[in-house]
Every structure is written in structure tokens, then in C-alpha cells.
């Protein structure tokens with residue numbers, strides 16, 4: 001029996017390719033389950049401002065393959081203040097909206113926890129290019145970002161090789177180096193620098209020199225933005241210590257845009273779909289508020305609390321493999 005009649009959906013934090021696919025899955029599944037579904041614009045900012053509209057199946061037509069988020073997003077400062085969270089919860093309650101699907105990363109889930117403490121049922125759908133949520137194998141947007149970086153590296157290689165340069169490519173990922181690690185492995189980077197591993201300058205210089213001695217025409221270093229030393233400083237230091245021309249490339253927000261890959265769309269579909277299944281069926285939920293994740297491409301759910309606290313496991317095996325293969 002379907003007891004829940006009205007639910008809402010929002011996207012929050014950094015946008016990620018595949019968020020639109022997740023919105024579409026949530027909206028269409030909810031309508032198929034006989035629910036009314038409301039879209040909240042600009043994440044928690046819109047929830048505070050009561051920027052909430054009912055959505056139809058047609059509202060999410062033609063968005064599956066588009067990057068960004070049609071609901072827009074924000075990093076809400078106001079939502080850090082309990083008084084504004086009260087306002088947001090009241091905006092849901094006055095419309096008799098009992099549950100909200102929050103699509104985003106760690107900060108989004110923390111915001112969701114605040115709402116759950118005010119009696120709203122919260123369903124988390126993992127979307128961030130950083131892949132920094134420990135309870136799930138993948139977050140929506142990560143695969144697209146990695147593929148974007150790999151494509152950019154292919155282009156950088158052409159010019160780096162022609163000039164016999166060393167190139168540092170700085171990629172996104174504040175405290176989690178997964179974009180750097182996965183794109184570095186997939187691109188055959190000579191060196192991968194991650195926030196999870198202390199940088200050893202002597203070893204770094206030695207690897208650049210050894211690479212040259214082995215006859216490599218160019219050296220590619222993939223560095224996560226969360227690594228302690230600023231990329232400009234590292235470039236100067238490497239150039240002076242190795243005596244080799246060294247360039248730095250920072251693609252920045254380009255990594256967040258673009259059409260989602262098939263994998264990201266699939267993860268969005270299965271997680272968005274399961275979020276609605278569990279809102280329909282309270283008995284199947286691990287807790288009243290929960291988050292959906294994937295193992296491979298199969299969806300599962302944990303309590304929202306577990307999703308927030310579970311630490312991401314560092315892929316030491318991948319890191320070590322990359323060292324050997326380069």
C-alpha cells in the first residue's frame with residue numbers, strides 16, 4: 001500500500017553530469033507510483049525561499065543526456081543555520097510533503113540529516129564528480145569527469161610529446177584523489193599525486209629524471225587539486241630541480257560539464273529508481289532516512305547516517321599498479 005502521497009526532489013552542492021538523469025528517474029518513478037512530485041530549485045537555498053513547483057513527466061523530457069541540473073544547484077550558507085532549516089522544513093510541511101530526495105554529495109547528505117531531524121523522510125542519491133562517498137562504489141558524475149580528463153590528457157600528450165616537455169595536469173578532487181587516480185591509470189600517467197599519499201619531492205624528481213633516461217619523450221604528471229602544494233609552485237620547483245621544461249594545465253570546471261556517460265546515466269537510473277521504491281515501501285528501508293548506492297550497477301541502501309559516516313576506501317592496489325605500469 002502506498003501511504004506516501006507527496007514528495008520533493010532537489011540537487012545540491014557541485015553539479016555533476018547525470019544529475020538530470022537522476023531527476024528524471026525520480027520524477028517518473030514517483031509519478032508511476034501515484035505520488036505527487038515537487039521540484040525544489042537551487043538546492044537548499046530554494047527550499048528556504050519556498051521555490052518549489054510540482055513536476056510532470058514532460059518536465060523531465062529531453063534531459064537524460066544533458067549535463068548540469070535543470071533544477072539548478074547551490075552551496076547554501078544559510079542552511080548551516082538551524083533557524084533557516086526550520087523554515088525549509090516548514091515549507092515542505094505546509095504542502096504536506098513528507099519526504100525529499102536529495103541528489104548530491106557529502107554536504108547535501110548533511111543538509112538532509114538536518115531535515116530528517118525535523119521529521120522529514122530523506123532519501124539520498126549520490127552525485128558528485130569527486131566519488132568521495134565511502135558507502136557506494138560510484139557517485140553519479142564521476143565516470144563522466146574521468147572520461148573528460150582522459151580526453152584532455154590525450155590532447156595534452158600530443159603537444160607535450162612534440163616539445164618533449166613535462167606536464168602537470170591538475171584535476172578536481174579536494175580531499176579525495178579518485179579523479180586523479182582513475183584518470184591517471186587510464187591515461188598511463190608517469191606520476192599520480194594524490195591527497196591520500198604524502199608527496200615525496202626527491203622521489204618525484206627521481207622519477208622524472210629516470211623517465212627521461214629510459215627514453216620517454218615526455219612526462220605526464222596527474223595531480224589532484226587536494227595535494228598540499230599549489231600546482232604553480234610545484235611546476236617551478238620541478239623545472240628548476242630537473243632542468244626540464246615543465247608546463248601546468250588546470251582544466252577546472254570543464255571537468256564538471258558535458259553529457260553524462262552511459263555508466264553515469266545507469267547509476268542515476270538505478271539509484272533514483274530505488275529511492276522511490278523505498279519511499280513507497282517503508283518496510284524495505286534500512287532506516288526512515290536513507291541513501292542509495294551502487295555495487296557495480298546494482299543499487300542498495302544504507303541509513304543516511306551510515307552514508308555520511310562511512311569513510312571512502314583508498315584504492316592502494318590501483319595506485320601501486322599505476323606505479324608499475326608507468
Ligand code: F6P
Pocket residue numbers: 014075105128129130172173174225256
Ligand atoms: O565537489 C565537486 C567539486 O567540483 C570539487 O572537485 C571541487 O573542489 C569543488 O567542487 C569546487 O566547488 P565550487 O563549485 O563551489 O567552486
